[in-house]
Amino acid sequence: MVKLAVFISGSGSNCEQLIRHFNTNPEGKENVAQVALVVSNRSDAYGLVRAERLGVPTVVVRKAELAQPEVVLPLLQQYGIQFIVLAGFLPLVPDYLIEAFPRRIINLHPALLPKFGGKGMWGHHVHEAVKAAGETETGMTVHYVTPVCDGGEIIAQFRVALSPDDSVDDIAEKEHQLEMQYYPAVVEQVLRPLVED
Secondary structure, three states: OOOEEEOOOOOOOHHHHHHHHOOOOOOOOOEEEEEEEEEOOOOOOOOHHHHOOEEEEEEEOOOOHHOOOOHHHHHHHHOOEEEEEEOOOOOOOHHHHHEEEEEEEEEEEEOOOOOOOOOOOOOOOHHHHHHHHHOOEEEEEEEEEOOOOOOEEEEEEEEEEEOOOOHHHHHHHHHHHHHHHHHHHHHHHHHHHHHHH
């Protein structure tokens, strides 16, 4: 079983979905993974409350600490973390962490990369850009994390049609529904070969 750390910055709805997906065994069979730790760069992130309610340990690692390998790597080692899943985590992942977890950090981006990616393209900013561009569809992209912001290899994309009448909030909600539906399954698909090795 792969031990996961989920990195968050906000409400943590995807984090909760991941915990529920991996930390329950509805059919009595062992899951491929367990969310063993939730890490947030913000102490007021509601995702910490969600994780604690579900019995998952949480820790706050502020931006200055995130830059320090001597703080972060022993923490992840303490919980036996083998893979990192970003779920609304806003800071850039430092290079040392990418090197320590090669092809073992994945991110969810709320648009169809390579469109609407890169610096400053997160959260509502993405949906506003999609609306301003008059796009007829949007979607979510799951990709590996590399030192290039939103530039890692794409693992999966899911699309949803947009109407010219859709507001920015409508676009955000349509894309969020894709995240809720597909993100845990894509994470499991990536992890399964690690368990079978």
